[in-house]
Amino acid sequence: MQNKFNKLSWAVAIAAATFAGQASAGGYQINEQSVSGQGYGHAGRSSNVHDATIVFGNPAGMSFLDRAQVTAGGTYLDVSSDISNVQANAMLDSGFAATGNPANATGQQVPVGTIPGTSEGDMVPGKLIPFAFYAQPLNERLAFGFGVYAPFGSMTEYEEGFQGRYFGDYTEVRVVSAQPTLSYRINEQWSVGAGITYNRVEGELRRRVPGNPAQPFDPSADIDSRVEGDDDGWGYNLGVIYQPVPETTLGLTYRSEVDYTLTGDFRATAPDGSIALDPNTGVPLQDSASLDLTTPETVNFSVTQQMSDRLKLMFGASWTRWSRFDQILVTGSQGQQITQETQDYSNAWAFAVGGEYQLNPQLALRAGVSLDNTPTSDQHRSVRIPSDDRRIFSIGAGWTPIEDLTLDFAYSYLTERSTRISQSRDDLYSGLGGATYAADYKNEAHGFGAQLTYRF
Structure with a gap:
């Protein structure tokens, strides 16, 4: 039972949080798989062969390494959010609001006051995102590699009594991937690579539901509705590198979608710790549930140009097929709809430019700029991942x-375009009440990375 419960939570968490990096890439995608690459904004992710992190960046690049090496490190993300111009209204059926009798319901909801609570922001705790890679040439043409990293992840944890709690007050998604990889050097110009990925995911999703008939939006009477879970799935990576001349390297990488069928349970807990009851039927609010989810494929292209013995410049572009994610649909044991939320994600592009200057044989300096377009729409943006288009400025050194x-x-500074969240629902209180929440969000983040590479 617990395993099923766990699986559903991740599905809904990802679906509701809608793919989130929360500090780095668009949606819930994470870029932190290389600190050397972070220094130049990951502009040369598919083409700049620097260390064993190329196992993730482009599996074809391993055959360009001259000896075995291991790279391990991590990036600490410090995210902050400012919330302003908040409007949070409680809604009740007009007949019920006037008489307190559900029998007098009219079907029309009217505002009955402000939802009590706060909107403090700073709902993303600091997180360390680690990674480790190993690359081993097997002969002059063939190389093997293995990596463990986090391709996706997100967390938002609002304060107790958050005014938008009826739309979500806690979301956590953690995805860890293990990737064995092979690379083959066809000739001096061409190299190809492929790897499979085993992906393990865990997560938790919570929101509040009003629970007191006399005071429907009293925070102390709120019901805690949550799911939590885990699942796994398989995917693959493909890569190619082409060097028309020794000074120019072009790389192309494809990362596949991953399909999941998640099954589990949901539950709602009353303030006294007991399972809450459906006010209409008296049935405990607990049932099995299922959700189908596909995480999107991505394509990355980059070029690295050696301008001189000391300077090289890089450009990269990434495309993610976020349009696979158009809705959350969770169904119960009898096929009934438990929850449905429109997401309406669109495919998104990200671009980066960067450079590296070899100051002397021991020290390399790096810098880069990235532009990351959000896949979310203004109409369906959520308090769970209240993000918008991002600009990321990075510096680094080796x-x-x-x-x-x-x-x-490496150090990166991320700033997002200010965005407006506007959500409403009319199904909160026994079909007789709803809520609205609107606010301006301004997000920024700092990323501090360090890694070690040892060559054998």
Whole structure:
């Protein structure tokens, strides 16, 4: 039972949170799989062969490495949000609001006051995103690699009594992937690579439901509705690298979609810790449930140009097929609809430019700028992931104190376009009440990365 419960939670969390990096890439996609790449804004993700993180960036690149190496590190993300111009209204059926008798319901909801609570912002705790990669040349043409990393993830945790709690007050998604990979060097110009990915996902989703007939929007009487869970799925990566001349490298990487069928349970808990009852039927609010989910495929293209012995420049473009995610549809044991939310995501592009300057044999300096377009629409943007188009500015450095060891450091500043969240629902209180929540969000983030590469 618990395993089923866990599986559903992740599905709904991803669906409701709608794919979130929350600090890095669009939706819930995460870019933090390389600190050396972070320094130049990941502009050369598919074409710049620097260390073992190329296992993720482009599996074809492993055959360009001259010896075995391991790279491990992580990026700490510090995210902050400012919420302003909040409007949170409680809605009740006009007849019920006037008489307190459900029998007098008219079907028309009217505002009956402001939802009590706060909108403090800063709902994303700091998170460390780790990774580790290993690459091993097997002969002059063939190489093997393995990586463990986080391709997706998100977390929002609002304060107790958040005014938008009826739309979501806690969402967490964690995805970890393991990727064995092979690369083959066809000739001096062409290399190809492929890998499979095993993906393990966990998550939790919560929101509040009014529970007191006398005071329908009293926070102390709210019912806690939540799902939590885990699941796994398989995918694959493909890559190709082409060097028309030694100074120019072009790379193309494809990461597949991953299909999940998630089954589990949902439950609603009353303030006293008991399972809440449906006010209309008296039945406990607990049932099995299922949800189908497909995470989107991505394509990344980049070019690395060696301008001189010391300077190289990079450009990259990524496309993600977010249009696969058009709705959340969770059904119960009898096929009945438990929840349905329109998401209406659209395919999105991200672009990056960056460069690296080799100051001396021991020290390389890096910088980059990224533009990341949001897949969300103004109409369906949610308090769970209240993000918009992003600009990311990065700097970094690589220090090689001895021939076999390199330490990389990077810092990124992310700023989002201010965005307006506007949500409403009319199904909160026994079909007799609803809520609206509207607010302006301004998000920014700081990323601090460090990694170590050791060559054998």
